[in-house]
Amino acid sequence: MISNEPQITASLVAEHGLKPDEYERFLKLIGRDPSFTELGIVSAMWNEHCSYKSSKVHLRGLPTKAPWVIQGPGENAGVIDIGDGLACVFKMESHNHPSFIEPYQGAATGVGGILRDVFTMGARPIACLNSLRFGDPKHPKTRALVSGVVAGIGGYGNSFGVPTVGGSVGFHSRYDGNILVNAMAVGLAEKDKIFYAKATGVGRPVVYLGSKTGRDGIHGATMASAEFDDASDEKRPTVQVGDPFSEKLLLEASLEIMRKGCVIAIQDMGAAGLTCSAVEMGAKGNLGVTLDLDAVPTREAAMTAYEMMLSESQERMLMVLKPEKEKEAEAIFKKWGLDFAIVGKTTDSSRFIVRYHGDVMADLPINELGDQAPEYNRPFAEPKKLPTLDPKSIPCPTTITKALEKLIASPDLCSKRWVWEQYDHLIQNNTVQRPGGDAAVVRINDGPKALAITTDVTPRYCEADPFEGGKQAVAEAWRNLTAVGARPLAVTDNLNFGNPERPEIMGQFVYCVRGISEACKALDFPVVSGNVSLYNETNGRGILPTPTIGGVGLLDDLSKMATLAFKTEGEAILLIGDTKGWLGQSAFLATVIGREEGAPPPVDLALEKRNGDFVRTLIQAGHVTAVHDLSDGGLLVALTEMAMASNVGAALDNPPAGLPPHAFWFGEDQARYAVSAKPADLPKIEALAAKSGVSLRRVGTTGGHQLTLAGENPILVSSLRALHESWLPDYMAGGHGR
Amino acid sequence: MKSAVLVFPGINRERDMARSLKLVSGKEPAMIWHAERELPKGTDLVVIPGGFSYGDYLRCGAIAARAPIMEAVRAHAAKGGLVLAVCNGFQIACEAGLLPGVLMRNSQLKFICKEVFLRIERSDTPFTRRYNAGDVIRVPVAHGEGNYIADSETIARLEGENRIAFRYTTPDGKLDPAFNFNGAMGAIAGIFSEKLNILGLMPHPENHVDPIVGPTDGRRLFESLIETLEAA
Numbered sequence: 001m002i003s004n005e006p007q008i009t010a011s012l013v014a015e016h017g018l019k020p021d022e023y024e025r026f027l028k029l030i031g032r033d034p035s036f037t038e039l040g041i042v043s044a045m046w047n048e049h050c051s052y053k054s055s056k057v058h059l060r061g062l063p064t065k066a067p068w069v070i071q072g073p074g075e076n077a078g079v080i081d082i083g084d085g086l087a088c089v090f091k092m093e094s095h096n097h098p099s100f101i102e103p104y105q106g107a108a109t110g111v112g113g114i115l116r117d118v119f120t121m122g123a124r125p126i127a128c129l130n131s132l133r134f135g136d137p138k139h140p141k142t143r144a145l146v147s148g149v150v151a152g153i154g155g156y157g158n159s160f161g162v163p164t165v166g167g168s169v170g171f172h173s174r175y176d177g178n179i180l181v182n183a184m185a186v187g188l189a190e191k192d193k194i195f196y197a198k199a200t201g202v203g204r205p206v207v208y209l210g211s212k213t214g215r216d217g218i219h220g221a222t223m224a225s226a227e228f229d230d231a232s233d234e235k236r237p238t239v240q241v242g243d244p245f246s247e248k249l250l251l252e253a254s255l256e257i258m259r260k261g262c263v264i265a266i267q268d269m270g271a272a273g274l275t276c277s278a279v280e281m282g283a284k285g286n287l288g289v290t291l292d293l294d295a296v297p298t299r300e301a302a303m304t305a306y307e308m309m310l311s312e313s314q315e316r317m318l319m320v321l322k323p324e325k326e327k328e329a330e331a332i333f334k335k336w337g338l339d340f341a342i343v344g345k346t347t348d349s350s351r352f353i354v355r356y357h358g359d360v361m362a363d364l365p366i367n368e369l370g371d372q373a374p375e376y377n378r379p380f381a382e383p384k385k386l387p388t389l390d391p392k393s394i395p396c397p398t399t400i401t402k403a404l405e406k407l408i409a410s411p412d413l414c415s416k417r418w419v420w421e422q423y424d425h426l427i428q429n430n431t432v433q434r435p436g437g438d439a440a441v442v443r444i445n446d447g448p449k450a451l452a453i454t455t456d457v458t459p460r461y462c463e464a465d466p467f468e469g470g471k472q473a474v475a476e477a478w479r480n481l482t483a484v485g486a487r488p489l490a491v492t493d494n495l496n497f498g499n500p501e502r503p504e505i506m507g508q509f510v511y512c513v514r515g516i517s518e519a520c521k522a523l524d525f526p527v528v529s530g531n532v533s534l535y536n537e538t539n540g541r542g543i544l545p546t547p548t549i550g551g552v553g554l555l556d557d558l559s560k561m562a563t564l565a566f567k568t569e570g571e572a573i574l575l576i577g578d579t580k581g582w583l584g585q586s587a588f589l590a591t592v593i594g595r596e597e598g599a600p601p602p603v604d605l606a607l608e609k610r611n612g613d614f615v616r617t618l619i620q621a622g623h624v625t626a627v628h629d630l631s632d633g634g635l636l637v638a639l640t641e642m643a644m645a646s647n648v649g650a651a652l653d654n655p656p657a658g659l660p661p662h663a664f665w666f667g668e669d670q671a672r673y674a675v676s677a678k679p680a681d682l683p684k685i686e687a688l689a690a691k692s693g694v695s696l697r698r699v700g701t702t703g704g705h706q707l708t709l710a711g712e713n714p715i716l717v718s719s720l721r722a723l724h725e726s727w728l729p730d731y732m733a734g735g736h737g738r
Numbered sequence: 739m740k741s742a743v744l745v746f747p748g749i750n751r752e753r754d755m756a757r758s759l760k761l762v763s764g765k766e767p768a769m770i771w772h773a774e775r776e777l778p779k780g781t782d783l784v785v786i787p788g789g790f791s792y793g794d795y796l797r798c799g800a801i802a803a804r805a806p807i808m809e810a811v812r813a814h815a816a817k818g819g820l821v822l823a824v825c826n827g828f829q830i831a832c833e834a835g836l837l838p839g840v841l842m843r844n845s846q847l848k849f850i851c852k853e854v855f856l857r858i859e860r861s862d863t864p865f866t867r868r869y870n871a872g873d874v875i876r877v878p879v880a881h882g883e884g885n886y887i888a889d890s891e892t893i894a895r896l897e898g899e900n901r902i903a904f905r906y907t908t909p910d911g912k913l914d915p916a917f918n919f920n921g922a923m924g925a926i927a928g929i930f931s932e933k934l935n936i937l938g939l940m941p942h943p944e945n946h947v948d949p950i951v952g953p954t955d956g957r958r959l960f961e962s963l964i965e966t967l968e969a970a
Contacts, residue, residue, distance in 0.1 A: 154849050158880070159790040161750025245748045245793025337747065424851045424880040426945050426952075429754045447950060558950060 005036035005306070016043035017226060022374055029368050037305045037354060037361040042369065044219075044272035044310055045279060048534050051373035054500040055532040058513045062527045063520050068489060069528055070194065076117040076268060077187075078528025079194055080490050082554055086444065087191040088451060089123035092131075092184035092494040092550040094533035098239040099181040100228070103148025107181050108156040108242035109314050114185040115160060116268040119251050120317065122195040122258050123187025126428060127442045128157050130167040130183045131455040131494070131548045132419075135176030137411050137731055142171070145179050146419075147732065152242075153183070154422040159244035160251070163431050164423035165440035167455050171411040174463075177228055177538030182494040182531075184550040186453055188444065195258055199265040199285035199320045199346050206278065206289060206344035207326075209253070209333060210316040211246045213274070214299035217312025227499055228538040246315040246338070253336040254317065260332070262325035269316040275309045277318040278344070279352055283370030288347035293356040297339040305354060305361040320346060380506035383466050389598035391581040391663035394589065400636070400665055401712045403592045405723055407633045407666070408640055410591045414727035436645070437564055438483040438629050441555065450561070452486035452553040458632070459544035461600035464585045466508045470515025470547055471603040475670060476631055477551030478523050482612040483629040483673060485562045485619035486553030491520065493530040493549055498542020500534045508545040509534075516547060522605035525551070562619045562627040565645035566676055569703035571625055573650055574685070575635060577611050577672030578695050581663025587632040588666035600668075607671045614694045615673050623681045623688075630672040635699065636665035638674045643707055644721045651708040652700035676702055739967045741767040741783040744811070746802040749789035749826065751942065758944040759785070762960035772805040782967050783820045784811050786827030788880070788942060798841060798883050799829030808834050820864055820963065821936040825881055828928070828938035837931055837938045838896070839888035841881075845921025849882035853953075854919060856904040856927050856941060857911045863930060864966035865937045866903065868958035874911045875955035877941040879919075884940035886922040886929075893923055903928035903937055 006012065013023045016039055026034065026042050034042065048054060064072035070087055071079035077091035095110025111128060118125050130153055135142045146169075157164045162185070199206075217240035257263060265285065267277040274291070282289035293308050303311075321329055326342070333340035347353075352369060354362040396403060407413050420435035432450055433441035439454040456476040462469030474491065481488040493516060498505040520527055536543040555561055583589050584598025618624045628638045636652075643649055655664035677685055689696040706714040730736060741759055743752050752769065759767045767785065768778045777784065791802035802808075808830075815821050815836055823831035831837045844850060853876050858869040869875070888896070896902055904927040906918045918925040920940070928939025943956030 151848070158849055158851075158882075159748070159750070159793060161789065243793065245790060245795065248748055248750065248790075421852050422849050424849075426851060426878050426880060426942070427751060427754065429757060429945055429948060429951055432951055443950060 008033055008036065008039055013039065017047055018043055022046060025374060030364060035361060037309060038364060040306045040310050041275050041362055041364065044275045045369045046373045050272050050276055052532055053374050054376050054378050054534060055509065056375050057377050058510055061513065061517050063517060064526050064528065066524065066526045069526055070191065072528050073530055075196055076120045078490065078492060079121065080528060081191060082444070085191050087189045087194060088186060088552060089118050089121045089189055090184065090186040090492055090550065090552055091117050091529035092182055092492040092548065093117065093531040094494055094496060095181045095183065096178060096496065096533050096536055099149055100179050102239040103145050104152040104155065105239050105241050107149040107152030109240045110181050110183045111153055111156040112242045112244065112247050112314050113270050114183045115162065115247065116270065118185045118187035119254060120195065120266050120268045121189065122193050123189035124255060125162045125185050125187045126430065127186045127440065127453055128162050128164045128184065129440065129453055129455050129550065130164070130181065131457065132167065132169045133175045133180035133459070133546060134171050135179065136173035137171050137736060139176045143732060149181055150419050150422050156242050156244045158424040160248050161427055163425045163427045165425050165431055165442060166435050166453060169416050169419055172459065172544055174544045178536040178543050180496050180543065180546055182496070182548045184455060184492060186451065186552065193258065195263055195266050197265055197267040197281050197284050199281040199287050201264065202287065202346055202348045204264060204320050204346045205323060205326060205342045206346065207319045207321050208296060208316065208339065208341045208343040209319060210250045210338055211243060211313060212297040212299040212339055213308055213311050214313045215303065215307055215311060216240045218307060218310045227535050240312045240314050242314050249336045249338055250315050250317065253333050253338055256332050257329045260328060262321055262329040263319055264322055265320040267318050269318060271312065273310065273312050279366055279370045281318060281320060282346065282352060282366045288349035288351045288366055289344055290347055290353040290355065291344040293354060295341050295343045297341050305356040309354065378500055378506045379503045380510045381503040383507050383511055386464050386599045389584040391583050391660055391667065394583050396660065396662035397593060399712055400661060400709055401715055403588065403662060403666065404636055404640060406592055407587060407637055408720060409723040409727045411727065413587060413633055413637060415725045416728065417725060418728040418732060432558060432561065433484060433563065438480040439486065441484055441561060443558065448557045448559065450555040450558050452481045452484045452555060454480040455548055455550045456480060457546055457548045459546045460585050460590065460596055462512055462545040462547060464600045466511035466545055467515040468600055468602055469545065470512035471519040471605065472600065472670060473547055473549045474516050474519035474523065474525060475603050475605065475608045477549040478525055478608065479612060479629045481551050481553030482616055483562060483627045485560055485616060486555045488523065488525050488551055488553040490526050490528045491549050491551045493527055493547060495530065496533045496536055496543060496546040496548065498537040505542055512545055512547045519603065519605055523609060560620055562624065564626055564628040564642050566642045566648035566650065566702045567625045567646065569648060571676045571702045572679055572682055572698055573639065573700040573702060574675050574677060575672065575697045575699045576615060576675060576694060577669065579664060579667060579669050579672065581659045581667035582669045583663055583667055586634065586666060586668045588662065601670050603670045610692060611671045611673065611694055614689065614692045617688065618675065618685060623685050624675040624677050626676040628674045630674060632668065634666040634668050635674060640707065640720055642674065643717045644724060647705060647717050648702050649704040649706045649717050650700045650702050653698065654710045739763045739765060739782050739964050740780050741785060742770045742777050742781045743767045743785045743787055744770050744772065744807055746772040746791035746805060748791045748793050749787055751788035751825065755785055755787040755944045758947045758960065761947055762957060763964050770807060772802065772807050774807050775810060777810045777814055781814065783822060783963060784814055786821065786823040786830050788825030788827055791826055791830060799826060799833040802830045803833035812836065815936055818933060818935050822865065823936065823938040824942060824944065825940055828940055829883065831936065831938045836936055837929060838892045839886055841883050842885040842887050843883050844885050850919060851878065851880040853878050854941060855907050855909050855917060857907040859902045859904060860900060863934045865959055865962050867965060868962040872911060874907060874909060876953050877943050877946045877956050879941045881940055884922065885920045886926040888923065896929055901930045902926055903930050904939060
């Protein structure tokens with residue numbers, strides 16, 4: 001059909017990641033052999049990353065609606081109503097594969113991509129978070145990956161000018177060959193000025209905006225849809241290069257032309273670049289799109305149609321403009337020094353046509369490329385249930401104090417200050433709760449309202465029991481928002497798994513999603529956006545199943561916000577929720593004893609709701625002075641964090657009889673919080689707890705500068721803090737098991 | 739107080755600065771695009787805010803220092819007009835020759851965002867009259883290239899003329915290499931021009947004026963400027 005293009009052979013098809021049956025399906029669809037450009041286009045649209053072909057059937061089970069949901073999954077980002085005519089726009093997305101290959105640029109462009117998703121909808125980004133998972137600290141690559149990823153996230157977000165306010169960092173040998181970089185962005189928009197990808201109107205100009213197109217990132221999305229092997233380092237050229245300066249200009253220019261009413265539809269060029277953005281805008285609006293590649297601004301000479309269609313050069317957008325506003329929009333982009341080119345038009349043909357140098361390089365049915373991509377209901381194995389461990393069967397090999405010291409200085413639970421000090425977390429002057437608390441709190445404009453934001457998942461729970469682990473990830477996000485006094489509103493999910501073609505991995509995926517679904521329904525916490533990252537696998541070994549949950553909540557009044565630091569001496573410390581001393585899959589079992597065994601703690605969603613609503617009531621009423629969610633490491637780690645945050649110590653009471661002390665202090669039973677309260681408020685709290693049916697136990701009193709446990713030597717809070725703060729900087733300086 | 743905040747492509751703390759100026763002075767500053775050639779008539783204070791002008795590509799501040807508006811800023815400064823240059827603004831002011839010295843990569847080679855302690859070196863200036871010399875204030879920094887360096891002659895002159903505005907110190911005002919986090923010569927966080935009408939500093943006083951988001955130690959810098967202009 002077109003000269004100078006390679007012959008389509010079976011091996012070329014396979015190199016494009018298309019399975020034989022998928023290629024057959026494509027041949028039937030177009031009724032002839034495809035051109036090379038068409039093969040590239042279909043491989044980009046039908047890969048796992050863009051088409052969600054293995055996950056779609058299961059994602060349909062997620063709850064996505066609530067009265068406050070303005071836009072659920074399927075757009076660039078989710079949108080919720082936060083009152084006063086404002087909307088919160090947010091999404092989380094992975095950039096795992098590129099970050100492993102080239103950590104700085106991989107992570108940087110991950111941040112750039114998610115920011116574009118948010119401002120494409122007309123929102124100004126007000127916060128970023130990121131959830132990172134690295135391999136064993138002893139693995140020779142880990143240090144360089146941590147260093148590169150953190151610098152990349154900072155390098156992009158700091159320059160763009162959005163505060164990075166929270167997230168999480170964890171380590172496990174199962175991420176040795178596949179790290180996770182999940183970036184979340186949150187933006188603020190006027191509720192009636194949200195912009196969508198759906199094109200309307202025939203003959204409207206399709207406009208290319210932003211940076212020029214180069215040869216970087218070609219086949220990035222295809223790479224992200226395959227396993228790694230020993231030769232993966234050779235894939236470096238498929239990683240894109242970020243330019244936060246251009247992105248900042250693109251933000252300002254895009255928001256300006258939106259304000260001026262120039263835009264009909266807008267789509268960011270992310271995975272599969274020009275191909276995916278053009279097809280999605282057309283398919284969503286049930287329109288055809290014709291592109292003229294001669295008009296595309298390019299960075300390199302003699303690019304082919306194939307390269308242009310598959311380039312993942314960053315900081316680019318595609319828009320459908322109101323024809324009468326064309327000149328005005330162009331002037332705005334020129335002012336910001338950005339490219340502006342009319343590269344095509346909408347048609348009524350339902351075809352996606354690509355022209356270049358006078359040739360038709362592609363002529364494909366647009367809907368089938370987008371919405372009607374292959375879909376699989378892959379076979380999956382039901383995960384095996386692990387036995388529940390009896391806490392009495394697990395002796396504590398050391399003193400409670402020594403175990404505590406080990407936990408708070410462990411890679412997963414140590415302070416992540418070394419990471420978040422490299423992120424500008426203060427820009428925009430709205431960061432009310434900085435990194436290190438239960439949830440970040442970001443003021444909305446001049447207040448008094450604020451958003452609470454968190455990212456959560458406990459991968460070892462998900463590995464041991466995907467269903468309970470999925471529930472737990474949602475419950476913990478809900479709990480972290482609750483702990484600062486916010487009303488949890490909605491989530492974005494970033495589902496990271498291994499190879500879905502293996503039934504046990506597919507089983508992890510299916511059951512995690514079912515768990516997420518059940519928890520989101522029970523907690524009235526709908527999923528409004530998300531991303532699936534599969535094939536996080538190297539040489540046949542998959543990552544721990546890691547369905548990261550990004551939760552957003554609303555505080556109506558910042559004066560009724562809780563923080564986790566103990567405030568003053570002489571206050572009662574209370575434990576809210578039931579403690580059975582659950583040690584299966586606990587941080588204590590893994591870190592102190594070196595075993596990852598047993599069933600993880602079950603999540604009773606009714607109890608979560610009851611206890612969380614109770615805590616929020618206490619915060620609203622001003623009855624509590626500090627609040628902290630209980631998670632990894634259980635009660636004693638939480639109390640230590642409350643003490644370290646303020647240098648106010650605590651004298652702790654004897655644990656209840658009938659439970660081994662270490663199970664009481666380190667058990668990870670769910671639906672629990674620790675709070676402090678003035679003694680005078682205790683009767684009110686007790687009465688409320690009795691009325692709500694919430695279990696409440698006094699566990700100590702604040703005071704002094706040390707932590708005192710019955711039968712053990714007191715330990716200075718300052719020495720605990722030194723341990724907690726030193727692990728990560730020491731490690732990054734070359735210490736700890738080189 | 740009539741203030742003008744310069745806006746270069748890639749600047750990103752201009753909104754924080756404008757908001758804090760409004761909060762303390764009650765007046766909105768004018769936002770001045772880099773391609774302009776004149777400042778609004780009657781401008782009392784020019785602010786060169788923080789950010790990443792031109793992406794910090796080439797050298798921090800080097801491109802912005804040559805923007806059209808900078809001629810007007812030089813003229814304003816030459817007449818004794820006040821100029822506050824923060825973070826990237828400090829880098830731009832050095833590149834533009836308004837202040838001596840240069841800001842190099844932080845000694846630990848990382849971008850750092852945290853609260854630091856600053857000792858006020860003198861209180862008889864338009865920018866610091868509401869502080870006392872020797873006061874220690876807490877303000878945030880957020881930069882990767884804030885390591886102040888100049889030749890020994892320049893440093894001697896700055897010290898001799900008492901033109902150091904702030905130094906990184908311990909919470910009780912002592913010099914300690916552990917608190918000079920970016921490795922700046924003499925722990926210098928900010929300097930004055932010869933006539934004390936230009937202040938360049940790496941930390942962000944504009945991020946510590948609002949009690950909802952943290953301490954308010956930066957507030958007195960803006961109050962000093964207002965007081966200075968009212969007294970004039």
